Amino acid sequence: MAIRNKNYELLQRDALQQLQLERLQAVLNRVYLNVSFYRNLLDEAEIAPEDIASLDDLSRIPFTTKESLLQNQPYGMFALPLREVVRLQSTSGTTREPVVVGYTKNDVEHWTELVARVLMAGGVTKDDVVQISFDYGLFTGALGFHYGAELIGATVIPCSRLNAEKQIAVMRNYRTTVLVCTPTFALHLVDVMNRQGISPAELPLSVALLGSEPWSETVREEIEDGLHITALDNYGLSEIIGPGVAAECEEKNGLHIAEDHFIPEIIDPETEQVLPDGEMGELVLTTITKEAFPMIRYRTGDLTSLDHSVCSCGRTLVRMSRITRRTDDMIFIQGVKVLSSQIEQILAEVEGTEPHYRLNVDRSGALDKLEVSVEVSSNIFFDEVKKLNALQKEIQRRLEEMMGFSIRVRLVEPMSIQKWKDTSENNH
Numbered sequence: 365m366a367i368r369n370k371n372y373e374l375l376q377r378d379a380l381q382q383l384q385l386e387r388l389q390a391v392l393n394r395v396y397l398n399v400s401f402y403r404n405l406l407d408e409a410e411i412a413p414e415d416i417a418s419l420d421d422l423s424r425i426p427f428t429t430k431e432s433l434l435q436n437q438p439y440g441m442f443a444l445p446l447r448e449v450v451r452l453q454s455t456s457g458t459t460r461e462p463v464v465v466g467y468t469k470n471d472v473e474h475w476t477e478l479v480a481r482v483l484m485a486g487g488v489t490k491d492d493v494v495q496i497s498f499d500y501g502l503f504t505g506a507l508g509f510h511y512g513a514e515l516i517g518a519t520v521i522p523c524s525r526l527n528a529e530k531q532i533a534v535m536r537n538y539r540t541t542v543l544v545c546t547p548t549f550a551l552h553l554v555d556v557m558n559r560q561g562i563s564p565a566e567l568p569l570s571v572a573l574l575g576s577e578p579w580s581e582t583v584r585e586e587i588e589d590g591l592h593i594t595a596l597d598n599y600g601l602s603e604i605i606g607p608g609v610a611a612e613c614e615e616k617n618g619l620h621i622a623e624d625h626f627i628p629e630i631i632d633p634e635t636e637q638v639l640p641d642g643e644m645g646e647l648v649l650t651t652i653t654k655e656a657f658p659m660i661r662y663r664t665g666d667l668t669s670l671d672h673s674v675c676s677c678g679r680t681l682v683r684m685s686r687i688t689r690r691t692d693d694m695i696f697i698q699g700v701k702v703l704s705s706q707i708e709q710i711l712a713e714v715e716g717t718e719p720h721y722r723l724n725v726d727r728s729g730a731l732d733k734l735e736v737s738v739e740v741s742s743n744i745f746f747d748e749v750k751k752l753n754a755l756q757k758e759i760q761r762r763l764e765e766m767m768g769f770s771i772r773v774r775l776v777e778p779m780s781i782q783k784w785k786d787t788s789e790n791n792h
């Protein structure tokens with residue numbers, strides 16, 4: 365399959381490292397001058413930007429965390445005045461305060477180029493019809509892919525906010541060849557097609573580029589079999605740029621990280637020590653070309669490992685293993701990112717419940733189902749049924765309002781849930 369940018373994607377490691385160091389030094393100087401958070405961080409660590417003389421020195425710089433970003437909202441982490449910023453997007457703050465991120469014109473160009481690489485690694489060409497079924501808006505997924513696909517010259521269908529039946533109709537009528545969405549949604553499409561008796565042979569679809577949430581090899585097989593396509597994984601996060609950070613090639617053996625724009629490190633989340641290739645730990649990313657919103661040693665919360673061996677596709681860029689877990693309590697349900705601590709907070713606010721609950725995510729069907737079992741205070745549980753119904757409805761209403769999809773709430777007897785915050789997954 366074609367490689368979008370051979371100059372960078374096939375760069376020899378010593379040349380790549382030289383480029384990374386030069387770009388790192390430049391970005392450190394910029395953030396030291398323009399972002400008080402970074403100036404304080406480096407001053408407190410007694411590091412001057414010029415002390416970073418090699419890539420190994422990067423590990424001397426303290427980490428940046430999501431909390432730092434939340435404390436500096438909305439524009440405290442920007443390295444340029446707002447008049448230089450041409451776009452604002454944000455993290456998917458479904459259950460947590462979203463983080464606003466900004467892009468200069470150059471940032472948008474880089475981002476577009478990086479997503480074009482993801483698309484080309486999946487075999488997409490100008491002859492393809494790309495259906496983008498992500499939500500257009502503050503979420504980076506849709507616009508990121510939209511620009512990338514247009515850069516390649518493909519025909520883009522901006523297809524958000526349509527239900528599965530209508531998405532399938534668009535796919536059939538407009539002759540879609542490439543699907544871009546979450547794995548959850550792709551699986552849902554398979555299910556709906558099966559129910560409608562539509563055979564994959566009726567669709568000219570050949571590739572799905574899926575990301576924004578963890579998914580397993582079993583799910584990949586189901587999607588590939590159900591749609592008669594190749595399904596590839598791609599990874600990114602708004603704080604770093606959005607999609608375009610890393611993507612699988614046709615080898616399906618790890619996701620190539622765009623190292624000419626981002627320096628990856630893996631750390632032990634407990635000791636914070638940098639780990640060698642092959643060891644699983646938290647991914648830490650430093651952006652080395654971003655102008656508006658540079659991130660230095662950002663702790664992503666995503667658990668993965670790195671492999672620097674050259675891939676059989678020819679790309680020299682390091683590969684990260686697929687992400688299956690996070691360091692925090694974020695869970696992914698129906699393509700939505702939910703922090704279980706936020707569920708906890710809502711339950712704490714509803715009178716008549718005990719602080720014991722259990723989340724059960726049923727992943728056996730196409731769309732994940734969430735059931736929340738909540739212990740009821742002893743003085744209420746044996747009370748009248750009407751009161752219990754009202755309590756159950758109130759919890760359900762508040763949780764559904766926060767998450768944006770329907771869930772099931774079960775009220776259970778006091779002392780029947782032993783563990784605090786026990787999440788059980790009924791997985792594939």
Ligand code: DLL
Pocket residue numbers: 454455456503504505506574575576577578579597598599600601602603606607608664666686687688690
């Ligand atoms: O999800 C960006 C994106 C859009 C990536 C479209 C790929 C495709 P956020 O909403 O900020 O950005 O969420 C970022 O989602 O830290 C991971 O926990 C998770 N995530 C993203 N891609 C993957 C993936 C976008 N391929 C957070 N596998 C990240 C597992 C993923 N988790």
